[in-house]
Amino acid sequence: MLESDASQPAPKWSNLRVLSEFARSHLPSLLLGLVLALCGSAATLATPMVTKWVLDTLDTGASLKGPILTLVVLLIVGAVLGCAQWIVLGTAAEKVVFDARSSLVKRFLAATVPSLQSRSVGELVTRVTSDTLLLREAASSAAVNILNAAALTIGTIVLMGVLDLPLLGVTMVAIVFASILFAVLMPRISAAEARTQESLGQLGGVLEGGLRAIRTVKVSLAEDRVGALVTNNASD
Template sequence: MAVPEVTHQDAVLPRLRILWSFARPHRGTLALALLLGLVAAAMGLATPMVTKWVLDALGESSSLKGPVSALLVLLVVGSAVSYWQWTLLGELGERVVLRARESMVRRFLRAAVPAVAHRPPGELVTRVTSDTVLLHEAATGALVGLINSTVMLLGTLVLMGMLDVVLLGATLAVVVVVGVLFAVLMPGIATAQQRSQEYLGRLGGTLEGTLRAIRTVKVSRAEDRLAERIVTDARTSAEHGVRAVRREALAWTIALSGIQLAIILVLGLGAWRVGEGLLGVSGLIAFLLYAFGLMEPISELSQNVTALQSGIAAAERIRETDSIPTEPTAAPHPSVRPSVHPSARPEARARPVPCP
């Protein structure tokens, strides 16, 4: 089972197309997971409105049976759908990783010897092991989560506008500023993580070669020189990793701080509008629930974009292995007998020796 090949036309397309090539064979499962995510998002978006219904019923001394039952249904259905989606995406991620690893292993073993010999073995091993781990979340959960979180964010803003347009304007101003800053920081994360993985691959290749020739290394007294080379690659990889971590931390801080600022604005401005009689208390509570709920889609959006950046860098490194030329595999010749297992040793049988 081979990973789909990338044509020259794909090479000039956005880097996201490279990542999508790993998820394309599983379009049906991804579509189902996306649908489940949209259903769960709808359950979450309806909850504040039903809560407003409960508060209005309390204010009017009406029956609470209907709104409370609706809240319970939203909770149960939303939880069941979310569990199904998470399980589905987790299993799909494992299949994508298995498919990529199987393709690379078969290509490496069928590759022309010169094409593999000039590459450090440790670097090839890194692409099969650590790079595919980054691919797990990015090629499945991040793609679906990116769409779900976007729909959740837009739906939340629309319902907030139905409650109060003025409060929505104050919230949107903060969200736009956060989005612009976040978009500026994201590309650097993928670049730093890609370079970190490249130096990690070089480290693995040098270390594996050194351990294979450990006798020669000791005879030539090259321990310190090779150790310094390996440690230098480790330090460089760590430096790029630290840059990526710092950018991620800054992006998350901006996102969470923006949400908190929006909530502060809603509290201050909303209290004033309630005092002026321009907004009901139940409407303000529902709006605050949506404002608190904004943290979920924005945080999920930030996490998914970060995972996509990491996955894109890993997908590019994995796709580089497609350029390794392979040799045609020939079927074993019929005259060649299978080798005898080492444990299958011939038995020594004693036979009588005739007496002279």
């Protein structure tokens, strides 16, 4: 059976459960991506310390070969780790999308005829082709990015405390401000994204119906009316 009306938002915990189901089968890749991300963050956090080492060496007049070589190696390692993380998580994300689409197709084909006919073909196609793309980031790299960002934030606070206490104060103010902004904006962005996907499904349904009955539309001189319906859904 198809699920109930998509216009009714699913509970947050239900959404998390769905995400975890798709991500669970790709857990090794996600863990590898997390390790690469943390290693890349460690290289990023070490860069200011090495830069300080270069500046201190300039003051003493000692050889800059060691500090500069270390800085170059850190930059190269950070770039390689970032590229590897992008490849690993990108591959996992595409597999998540494939799994989601395969699951939806099987669910549609196993559904009863009345439940399928309760929705337009265009909307069902949109659910498979467009809505599944939202899982690409949510089920693959979102958790990795959250954990990596948390580790990077903690490391930055510790690093600022070691390098400069006034700089630590500025960093803490920036973190608090960003956290408040995040807490205020994210629920609204989430709700807007849900409305966008719902409108996109309706757009696909109206457009598919209009194109399927294009002869009738033209005979009835209803081009403007159908076009207005599609435009209204696109503008929501």
